[in-house]
Amino acid sequence: MSSTTLQLHLADEEATNALAQQLAPLVAGHTHEVAMGGRIHLHGELGAGKTHFVRALLQAVGVSGRIKSPSYALLESYKVSSLYCYHLDFYRFSDAREWLDAGFRDILQEDALVLIEWPEKAGNLLPPPDLDLHLDYAQEGRRATLHARSTKGKIWISRLNPSRPR
Numbered sequence: 001m002s003s004t005t006l007q008l009h010l011a012d013e014e015a016t017n018a019l020a021q022q023l024a025p026l027v028a029g030h031t032h033e034v035a036m037g038g039r040i041h042l043h044g045e046l047g048a049g050k051t052h053f054v055r056a057l058l059q060a061v062g063v064s065g066r067i068k069s070p071s072y073a074l075l076e077s078y079k080v081s082s083l084y085c086y087h088l089d090f091y092r093f094s095d096a097r098e099w100l101d102a103g104f105r106d107i108l109q110e111d112a113l114v115l116i117e118w119p120e121k122a123g124n125l126l127p128p129p130d131l132d133l134h135l136d137y138a139q140e141g142r143r144a145t146l147h148a149r150s151t152k153g154k155i156w157i158s159r160l161n162p163s164r165p166r
């Protein structure tokens with residue numbers, strides 16, 4: 001199988017959107033190459049573009065209407081046909097009880113799409129993702145580094161076309 005790491009320069013928001021649009025059919029199970037759903041952890045400083053990427057991905061998957069940042073609610077949920085999507089942000093997370101109170105265990109169902117900002121703030125409550133996506137400031141744009149952490153994540157990376165999101 002191909003490489004487990006992919007690095008891209010995302011020169012502007014459009015390039016970020018293009019990467020999300022390439023990933024969308026894979027995580028939504030539209031390609032029949034991989035099972036629906038998956039788990040992505042998003043890393044990067046404040047304003048690096050984690051929420052922007054999640055919005056672009058959810059829109060490309062077919063979520064319509066407003067996609068709120070879950071910074072205060074911890075969790076926003078969506079459903080697109082049979083795909084459950086969960087967007088979490090652990091920036092303000094402080095207490096493991098919050099996790100249980102919000103019913104977060106439910107999101108760990110196998111075929112859901114789970115997108116988590118600031119996963120490092122959840123300590124070891126979270127199982128490993130299929131993909132770690134790091135966003136770093138690079139000139140005017142961003143550098144995206146994708147690390148596959150599962151077979152599914154490796155398949156996603158192998159199906160992305162690095163020349164397109166530039």
Ligand SMILES: Nc1ncnc2c1ncn2[C@@H]1O[C@H](COP(=O)(O)OP(=O)(O)OP(=O)(O)O)[C@@H](O)[C@H]1O
Binds near residue numbers: 047050052141142
């Ligand atoms: N490739 C890119 N090049 C330049 N700007 C970008 C790129 N992708 C996204 N942006 C911009 O970067 C900003 C990212 O804000 P966003 O809220 O997504 O950050 P975040 O990583 O979620 O921050 P936080 O940790 O506060 O949640 C937005 O203004 C977005 O338009």
Ligand SMILES: [Mg+2]
Binds near residue numbers: 050051052069089117
């Ligand atoms: Mg954010």
